[in-house]
Amino acid sequence: MRPDAKPEGLRQAMSWLHTWSGLVLGWLLFAIFLLGTLSFARTEITAWMQPEVHGSQAGADTLGLTMDTLARIAPAATVWSISLPGPRDPAVRVSWREPGAAAGRAGLKRAVLDAGTGEVLEPRATRGGDFLYRFHFELYGMPQIWARWIVGAATVFMLVAIVSGVITHKKIFTDFFTFRPRKGQRSWLDGHNATAVLALPFNFMITFSGLLLLMYQLMPWPIDAAYQGDSRAYFAERRAPAAPVQAPEHDAPVPAPPRAALQSILEETAAAWPESSIGSLTVNRPGGHAATIEAREGQGASLVDRGVPRRAVFDAATGARLDAAAAAPPTAAAAVYNVFTSAHLGRFAGPALRWLLFLSGMVGSFMVASGMVLWVVKRLPERRKLGRTPKGHRLVEATNVAALAGLFLAIAVYFWMNRLLPASLAGRSDWEIRGFFAAWALSLAYACVRAHRRAWIDTLALSAGLLMLLPALNAATGGAALPGSIARGLWSVAAFDLSAFAMGALLAFMAFKLSRSGLPSANRPQRKPSGEAQAGNALAAGSTKAGAQP
Amino acid sequence: MMAWISLGWAFAASAMLGLSMPRHQEQMLARELGAPWTLAWRAAGYLGWGLALIPCLQAWSVSVAIAAWLGVLTAAAMALGALLAYAPRAVLAGAGVAALASSLAWAGA
Numbered sequence: 001m002r003p004d005a006k007p008e009g010l011r012q013a014m015s016w017l018h019t020w021s022g023l024v025l026g027w028l029l030f031a032i033f034l035l036g037t038l039s040f041a042r043t044e045i046t047a048w049m050q051p052e053v054h055g056s057q058a059g060a061d062t063l064g065l066t067m068d069t070l071a072r073i074a075p076a077a078t079v080w081s082i083s084l085p086g087p088r089d090p091a092v093r094v095s096w097r098e099p100g101a102a103a104g105r106a107g108l109k110r111a112v113l114d115a116g117t118g119e120v121l122e123p124r125a126t127r128g129g130d131f132l133y134r135f136h137f138e139l140y141g142m143p144q145i146w147a148r149w150i151v152g153a154a155t156v157f158m159l160v161a162i163v164s165g166v167i168t169h170k171k172i173f174t175d176f177f178t179f180r181p182r183k184g185q186r187s188w189l190d191g192h193n194a195t196a197v198l199a200l201p202f203n204f205m206i207t208f209s210g211l212l213l214l215m216y217q218l219m220p221w222p223i224d225a226a227y228q229g230d231s232r233a234y235f236a237e238r239r240a241p242a243a244p245v246q247a248p249e250h251d252a253p254v255p256a257p258p259r260a261a262l263q264s265i266l267e268e269t270a271a272a273w274p275e276s277s278i279g280s281l282t283v284n285r286p287g288g289h290a291a292t293i294e295a296r297e298g299q300g301a302s303l304v305d306r307g308v309p310r311r312a313v314f315d316a317a318t319g320a321r322l323d324a325a326a327a328a329p330p331t332a333a334a335a336v337y338n339v340f341t342s343a344h345l346g347r348f349a350g351p352a353l354r355w356l357l358f359l360s361g362m363v364g365s366f367m368v369a370s371g372m373v374l375w376v377v378k379r380l381p382e383r384r385k386l387g388r389t390p391k392g393h394r395l396v397e398a399t400n401v402a403a404l405a406g407l408f409l410a411i412a413v414y415f416w417m418n419r420l421l422p423a424s425l426a427g428r429s430d431w432e433i434r435g436f437f438a439a440w441a442l443s444l445a446y447a448c449v450r451a452h453r454r455a456w457i458d459t460l461a462l463s464a465g466l467l468m469l470l471p472a473l474n475a476a477t478g479g480a481a482l483p484g485s486i487a488r489g490l491w492s493v494a495a496f497d498l499s500a501f502a503m504g505a506l507l508a509f510m511a512f513k514l515s516r517s518g519l520p521s522a523n524r525p526q527r528k529p530s531g532e533a534q535a536g537n538a539l540a541a542g543s544t545k546a547g548a549q550p
Numbered sequence: 551m552m553a554w555i556s557l558g559w560a561f562a563a564s565a566m567l568g569l570s571m572p573r574h575q576e577q578m579l580a581r582e583l584g585a586p587w588t589l590a591w592r593a594a595g596y597l598g599w600g601l602a603l604i605p606c607l608q609a610w611s612v613s614v615a616i617a618a619w620l621g622v623l624t625a626a627a628m629a630l631g632a633l634l635a636y637a638p639r640a641v642l643a644g645a646g647v648a649a650l651a652s653s654l655a656w657a658g659a
Contacts (some may be wrong), residue, residue, distance in 0.1 A: 353618050
């Protein structure tokens, strides 16, 4: 409602809604978006953060060596699960269940193996990419259900902001590709609009599917009602595990599948799933004897049937394919759910699609960030008229520095802690995370005591330096160094190094642009605002490249 | 490979859509076009966006193809926006090259 009680148009109402719903949860949304975007590379990040596995190189006999090692370290286990090395992770990751172990994940024992030798590796303790991934939907250090409600609320706000933003700025569809640099607020608005509209399908998809993913946690009541509170029964039914396949009897039971059997399994799966091939295997070993092997494809070919990955069951002794009941096709509603959530999780994505998702996520993160900056830039004239900075504006400014630039610093420090803490330090994975939060908190403290512009420049420059040095740090602390990792085709590590450097270079460019524009700080009252001075203000307030072009 | 082909077509199509908008006509051609041309470019642009879906469908199943296609449209439109802001005169040539290169690559594939 307007204070003068005049009737308000739809666009004004939407503008109000957009501005304030955006501000309330924008900082959190930026973290969710940026860390969520990094989560598309979660496996690669974890691999980078374990330099001990960088030497692992898959060979023709990787699967056989893995079986040998498992037969040695887990001879009594009732089941072996093997995740084979691939372009995203050079190591073999195995888990097994000892007889009588607890149900669920708690009863699993895990190990990481060298793909070339089958030796057990001892990678440093780290949460790796999982920390960033977990933070983006359940934050940290608070009860999961609370965190998910908060993230869910932020997601709803995001949907509200997308819809109200489109209504407010309906001109964006006529000036579709417009970006006008060096125009202060105009540039920020252009950048905000362009990234919003151009990535609208992605933004909408990722937000809506994020809500779908949180739906079961936030609104369990329908399932509780239909399944009498047993939500596990619901998920078990949705996942529809196929009936166990009986292995034919053999006179001499084998502890591990022989090489010939493995060879025929590899050949058959390569022929059956040409574009995704084999990703993981499960060896069922009732009584400690290998009975059947279930192979699953590496990447699904379709979004619709996710949750029911293609699989094939083999006789562990001979490698002969056994008849397994085909999984039932998903219902229409389940298929829609699968399409959205799998797209969100990037589950199906090969390299090309994963990069597209990653870039779209970065564009979305920029949209959120530019909106936060715009809030400040838009209020500069008002502030100049006032001749001082209202406390609320100052609070938003300082929080912007910490929440936008400071998050990059926190991420960079997280990776540095990973390499600088001794590998054998007790509780080292917790220390990495403490480093992340300490850097974030320090950036807020710094933003509070320094001038707005100075704080932006310093935080950006420090984050840029730390990120650009990551490839050197990686090489110096036992990781696979850059030229070599490319030559070897170790793209999980090489792409991390290159992306970190590129990201750092981008931040450095912004810091450089900000420091170059020798214009008065936005905090001081200014002369008559010319176009140039406004551009300076935008730079002073800005974090990102849109307003910072020459 | 198909993702690149799709990207080339999507970029060219986005440029055609740009040619249907007065503001961007001014940027690319230094004059505004009449209604018939505007309409024609708009139709061509949307058609081109549709065409860009074809290589995706050849590379992936329908559901993945649509997700990839949306990503490609985003990347193409971002590239066009940047080019219009900093090198508007290069857009038409760039779009022509992109369309041609993608078509050749597609015909050869």
